[in-house]
Amino acid sequence: MTTTNFAPLQLPDGEIALDEQTRATYGVNDYTQEITTKVMPDAVVFATTIADVQATVKFAATHQIAVVPQGAKTSIVNSAAALTGSLVLNLSHMNKILAIDPKDQVAVVQPGVLNGDLDTQVRQVGYFYAPDPGSKPISSIGGNIATNAGGMSSLKYGTTKQSVLGLKVVLANGELLTLGGKTFKNNAAYDLTDLMIGSEGTLGIIVEATVRLLPIALGQPVTGLATFPTIHELMQAVQAVQASGVNPSMLEILNRVSIEALDEYEGSHLGSHGEQALLIFQIDVAAADALSTVEQVLHTYGATKIDLTEDQQRTSEIIKIRQDIFAAGAQYGRLIVEDVAVPLGQLAKVADKAETLASKYDQRLLLLGHAGDGNLHPDIILEDKEGALPEKTQRFIDELLAFVIQVGGTISAEHGIGSLKNAWVPNQLDANVRILQKQIKQVFDPLGILNPGRKI
Numbered sequence: 001m002t003t004t005n006f007a008p009l010q011l012p013d014g015e016i017a018l019d020e021q022t023r024a025t026y027g028v029n030d031y032t033q034e035i036t037t038k039v040m041p042d043a044v045v046f047a048t049t050i051a052d053v054q055a056t057v058k059f060a061a062t063h064q065i066a067v068v069p070q071g072a073k074t075s076i077v078n079s080a081a082a083l084t085g086s087l088v089l090n091l092s093h094m095n096k097i098l099a100i101d102p103k104d105q106v107a108v109v110q111p112g113v114l115n116g117d118l119d120t121q122v123r124q125v126g127y128f129y130a131p132d133p134g135s136k137p138i139s140s141i142g143g144n145i146a147t148n149a150g151g152m153s154s155l156k157y158g159t160t161k162q163s164v165l166g167l168k169v170v171l172a173n174g175e176l177l178t179l180g181g182k183t184f185k186n187n188a189a190y191d192l193t194d195l196m197i198g199s200e201g202t203l204g205i206i207v208e209a210t211v212r213l214l215p216i217a218l219g220q221p222v223t224g225l226a227t228f229p230t231i232h233e234l235m236q237a238v239q240a241v242q243a244s245g246v247n248p249s250m251l252e253i254l255n256r257v258s259i260e261a262l263d264e265y266e267g268s269h270l271g272s273h274g275e276q277a278l279l280i281f282q283i284d285v286a287a288a289d290a291l292s293t294v295e296q297v298l299h300t301y302g303a304t305k306i307d308l309t310e311d312q313q314r315t316s317e318i319i320k321i322r323q324d325i326f327a328a329g330a331q332y333g334r335l336i337v338e339d340v341a342v343p344l345g346q347l348a349k350v351a352d353k354a355e356t357l358a359s360k361y362d363q364r365l366l367l368l369g370h371a372g373d374g375n376l377h378p379d380i381i382l383e384d385k386e387g388a389l390p391e392k393t394q395r396f397i398d399e400l401l402a403f404v405i406q407v408g409g410t411i412s413a414e415h416g417i418g419s420l421k422n423a424w425v426p427n428q429l430d431a432n433v434r435i436l437q438k439q440i441k442q443v444f445d446p447l448g449i450l451n452p453g454r455k456i
Contacts, residue, residue, distance in 0.1 A: 006043050009059045014052035014093070017044045026090055027082035029075040033334050034389060034420055041068070041082035048093045050168065050176060050207045056089055057205065057449075058174035066452050069201035071112060071140035076337050077418030079147065079200045079454055089205065091142055097121055098208070105213045106165060106182050111142025111206050118211075127213040130157035133414070134323060142206045148198035150414030152322065155372035156249040156284070157214070159414065161197040166210035169196055169203075172445040182210055195440070200416050201451040203444040221249070221284040222291060223315040225307040226298050227275040231255050231355065231367065234277040235348035237301035238371045241281070242344060244297055246290045250282035251372030252322045255355070257381075258329070258366045262321060265328035270321070275304070280322050282315075322368075326379075329366045333383040338397065341375045342409035353403050354378040361392040375413040402427070417455050425456070 006016060017023065026044045028035075042065070047053045060067045066086040073080060082088050095112035102125050109118060116137040119129040133139055133151035143149070145167070150159045157163070166180030180186055180193040196204055228234040231253070238251050254262070259271040259278055270278060279298070283290055291308065298306055309315060329335045342350045351367060354376070358365035369376035378400060380393055389397075401411050401424055411417075411424045426434065437456045444450075 004042050004063060004065060006059075009045075009055065011045065011047070011055055012051040013049045014045060014047040014056075017046070023082075023088075026070065026073070026088050028073070029078055029081045030073045031076050031337075032078045032081065032418075032420070033336055035078055035081070039082045039084055039086075041086045041088040044088045044090055046090050046093050050170065053089065053091075053170045053205055053207050054174045054176065056087070057170055057172065060087055060449050061173060061447055064447065064449065066449050067205075068451055069142075069146070069205045071143035071146075072114065072138060074135050074139045074143060075147070075418060076339070076415045077412070077420045079416050079418035079451070080143070081419075083453065091205075091207075092140065094142075094207065095140075100125060100213075101182075102127060102213070104182050105215070106210055107213055108208065108210050109141050110208060111140060111145075113141045115139050115141060115144055122213050123216065126216055128216055129211065130163050130214055131160045134326070141209055141211070145197050145206055145209060146200050147416035148414065150370060150373070150375060152250050152252060152319075152370060154375075154414070155251055155370060156247060161194060163212045164193065164197055164209060165212055167193050167196055167206055168208035170205045170207055172204070172447060172450050176207075177204065180210065184212070198416070200418065200455040202441060202455045203450065205450070217285045219285060220310045221282055221315065222308055222310055223250075223282045223318050224280070224294075224309070225270075225305075225318055225321075226279040226281070226303045227270075227273075227305045228277040228279065228302050229304060230302075231277040231351045232348050233302035234279055235351050235371065237279065237298050237303065239344050239347060240297045240301055241294060242372060244293050246283060246293055248281055248294070248372065249284040250280065251370070252280040253367070253369060253371040253376075254278040254280070254322075254325065255351075255365065255367035257364060258325055258368050261328040261331070261366065261381075262324060265331055266321070266324060268321070278321075279303075280318055282319075325366065325368055329379060329381050332364070332381045334381070334385045335366070336380040336382060336389070336393065336397075337415070338378045338380075338400070339375070339413050339415040340378070340401070340404045340409055340411060341373070341413035342404055342407055344374050346407040346409065347371060347374060347376075350376065350404060350407065350409070354400055357396050357399055361396045363393060363396050374409075419454055422453070422456075
């Protein structure tokens with residue numbers, strides 16, 4: 001039960017909820033599976049305008065209340081779930097596309113706009129929004145920016161930060177900060193826009209974004225499936241394709257457990273001949289020599305079957321295979337999602353290590369990811385949907401993350417740190433970097449009220 005009197009919090013346009021059901025619903029992230037103890041916030045504010053956000057933050061600063069910014073509740077690392085005694089500031093009602101400007105090749109959006117909705121709208125005027133997380137239909141632009149989300153298209157078009165030109169951010173004292181603008185280049189100041197991207201709501205609250213749009217390329221993209229005898233050979237093929245000069249827009253991998261889960265979930269036959277590894281790839285600007293080069297490289301590294309298509313329906317079916325993998329894994333129980341990135345030359349070694357550790361600790365491993373840019377998701381399926389992580393699952397995670405750091409990789413590629421990966425940050429970052437991060441946090445949030453305990 002809350003002890004704070006929220007009556008003085010006057011919202012110009014939004015609403016505040018104090019009832020137990022709403023606080024319980026918005027106190028959790030729908031896709032965070034490791035957390036067993038649920039925390040209920042003292043209040044949930046549904047902001048619809050920048051003024052609502054400013055009023056909320058000023059109230060929180062006055063009363064020393066932690067503010068947890070929240071968008072679509074799709075965080076996997078518990079970035080946007082309630083903290084004890086906190087106020088959840090939900091931005092999902094700030095969901096307007098404020099402007100689409102083909103002449104400047106930009107769009108201006110509120111943080112609650114869903115990624116897929118923006119992309120659908122701009123395609124009607126001949127453009128597309130490049131960032132494509134696997135959660136594209138359900139994740140918000142604000143959340144994508146807060147975590148610097150990657151995804152299937154980041155191989156060619158970069159992570160979210162490459163598509164963000166400007167931001168409006170409410171600081172911890174309630175002031176509104178305008179960063180960047182509509183130009184593709186801007187060297188007038190320190191790059192505070194980039195600093196906010198990936199900061200997970202710990203430095204400021206994103207209330208508006210100016211994002212870059214790209215013209216839809218001429219021609220028809222070519223999409224393909226390729227199967228391999230082992231995940232090791234598949235990873236070697238990914239490295240070779242990347243070095244071939246073809247410049248694919250997608251290189252997604254799935255291991256044998258993933259294939260079996262998809263076949264059961266979709267009623268497909270991807271693994272009907274004992275296929276051990278699957279590559280989903282796309283070339284969005286495809287010349288004839290590019291296709292022949294890819295086929296040659298894949299066959300050289302052991303591909304047993306290659307299926308190419310330009311048909312839009314078949315393309316959608318292939319992409320859906322990758323989009324369905326989390327639901328396919330979740331049909332068996334609880335899915336523990338990991339998110340690492342490694343140098344391309346270490347891909348095969350890390351994949352082998354993940355499979356070896358899964359066997360050692362008797363874990364059901366979905367190994368998938370955006371392998372073209374070194375981003376892997378070694379995910380564990382647990383039959384028990386509740387309860388603490390089994391000791392052997394934790395050992396698998398600990399040993400794998402240690403190995404990832406050892407080979408020059410990172411413990412978080414695109415999902416963020418949140419509260420689940422904080423313990424591993426000191427293993428990757430040296431002491432001087434951690435001190436500097438805390439000093440930056442102090443400058444932007446001297447009272448420590450913005451999503452405390454997350455990110456750093």
